[in-house]
Amino acid sequence: xxxxxxxxxxxxxxxxxxxxxxxxxxxxxxxxxxxxxxxxxxxxxxxxxxxxxxxxxxxxxxxxxxxxxxxxxxxxxxxxxxxxxxxxxxxxxxxxxxxxxxxxxxxxxxxxxxxxxxxxxxxxxxxxxxxxxxxxxxxxxxxxxxxxxxxxxxxxxxxxxxxxxxxxxxxxxxxxxxxxxxxxxxxxxxxxx
Amino acid sequence: xxxxxxxxxxxxxxxxxxxxxxxxxxxxxxxxxxxxxxxxxxxxxxxxxxxxxxxxxxxxxxxxxxxxxxxxxxxxxxxxxxxxxxxxxxxxxxxxxxxxxxxxxxxxxxxxxxxxxxxxxxxxxxxxxxxxxxxxxxxxxxxxxxxxxxxxxxxxxxxxxxxxxxxxxxxxxxxxxxxxxxxxxxxxxxxxx
Numbered sequence: 277x278x279x280x281x282x283x284x285x286x287x288x289x290x291x292x293x294x295x296x297x298x299x300x301x302x303x304x305x306x307x308x309x310x311x312x313x314x315x316x317x318x319x320x321x322x323x324x325x326x327x328x329x330x331x332x333x334x335x336x337x338x339x340x341x342x343x344x345x346x347x348x349x350x351x352x353x354x355x356x357x358x359x360x361x362x363x364x365x366x367x368x369x370x371x372x373x374x375x376x377x378x379x380x381x382x383x384x385x386x387x388x389x390x391x392x393x394x395x396x397x398x399x400x401x402x403x404x405x406x407x408x409x410x411x412x413x414x415x416x417x418x419x420x421x422x423x424x425x426x427x428x429x430x431x432x433x434x435x436x437x438x439x440x441x442x443x444x445x446x447x448x449x450x451x452x453x454x455x456x457x458x459x460x461x462x463x464x465x466x467x468x469x
Numbered sequence: 470x471x472x473x474x475x476x477x478x479x480x481x482x483x484x485x486x487x488x489x490x491x492x493x494x495x496x497x498x499x500x501x502x503x504x505x506x507x508x509x510x511x512x513x514x515x516x517x518x519x520x521x522x523x524x525x526x527x528x529x530x531x532x533x534x535x536x537x538x539x540x541x542x543x544x545x546x547x548x549x550x551x552x553x554x555x556x557x558x559x560x561x562x563x564x565x566x567x568x569x570x571x572x573x574x575x576x577x578x579x580x581x582x583x584x585x586x587x588x589x590x591x592x593x594x595x596x597x598x599x600x601x602x603x604x605x606x607x608x609x610x611x612x613x614x615x616x617x618x619x620x621x622x623x624x625x626x627x628x629x630x631x632x633x634x635x636x637x638x639x640x641x642x643x644x645x646x647x648x649x650x651x652x653x654x655x656x657x658x659x660x661x662x
Contacts, residue, residue, distance in 0.1 A: 292620075292622055292624065292625055293625075294624065294625055294628050295625075295628060295629055295632055296628065296632070297494065297632045299497055301495050301497070302497045302498055302557075302561075303495070303557065349497055349498070349499075349500060352500040353498070353500070353561070356500065356561060399624065437489055437490060437491050437492055438492050438543070439492070439494050439631070440628045440631070441632075
């Protein structure tokens with residue numbers, strides 16, 4: 277019995293790393309706005325796509341996720357809702373790369389994430405912050421637009437049967453809704469050039 | 470080990486291993502799946518019935534569990550999950566029109582998920598039928614499977630299973646959308662590039 281108790285306690289108290297997925301609900305980013313024919317692209321480096329983040333969470337455990345790979349679908353959704361042609365560029369957006377990709381503008385995102393948990397015995401995040409720094413360059417490589425967005429998401433234990441990473445998804449949804457609002461504005465920078 | 474600490478451990482063990490119902494994450498479009506569809510001139514389609522194939526018992530495709538925890542669809546059933554996946558991807562490809570005379574129906578033949586200690590896996594098989602009135606334009610069975618690293622620890626294994634389950638739907642639709650006979654069935658032969 278003592279041995280069993282020791283084994284159970286080791287399992288319970290071990291500092292496990294738990295995978296979460298931070299891709300938001302893409303349905304929430306549907307725009308129903310006029311689709312522009314301007315061809316655009318976006319660039320994520322292979323190193324960013326493969327970047328795995330591990331952060332301390334509740335109960336002495338940690339959470340792991342891939343911020344760029346898992347936020348890319350949200351970027352794609354917002355861009356596809358506004359532009360007819362969207363290309364993922366395979367190289368940093370120089371004048372030559374934009375010409376070869378036949379795109380007029382390229383978006384370059386940077387993501388920073390923060391995870392918090394108030395759980396003593398539970399590991400899922402109770403608060404999550406997604407910060408998106410977006411900039412767009414034109415065919416000459418000049419930055420024609422840039423803006424920062426920040427989304428915060430919270431969750432309680434009652435949300436976790438739905439999704440252990442729900443706080444992160446809510447944060448990402450909030451940040452990308454703000455980005456979508458700007459991109460879908462009738463005054464969007466692309467119309468002014 | 471004090472008696473109080475033992476009680477806390479036992480209580481924690483019981484709480485963590487209670488067979489709580491878990492939900493699959495909401496479906497998100499794979500933009501890699503729909504990129505080829507957006508480049509073709511295809512007719513818009515409606516999504517019709519999606520249900521378990523009459524040849525299989527309903528429990529065979531609708532009753533899933535992650536170890537002892539019942540695993541449910543956030544849309545009420547896994548047939549509804551596939552219908553949402555199909556509708557969402559076609560909508561994001563700008564090919565969904567509920568009034569279209571061309572209709573896609575699907576019959577689920579297999580829907581499985583397993584989260585043992587070493588490798589988790591999910592498998593999905595469905596028959597897709599594209600019809601225009603009484604004319605059958607496409608009728609094929611498609612299947613997909615996916616695997617991921619699992620864990621002895623229940624919390625880690627369950628969250629990994631939950632995260633990875635939607636991927637098998639994305640793979641199934643990738644198989645459908647990349648089928649030249651499916652593309653041929655939807656081809657708008659009167660369209661000009």
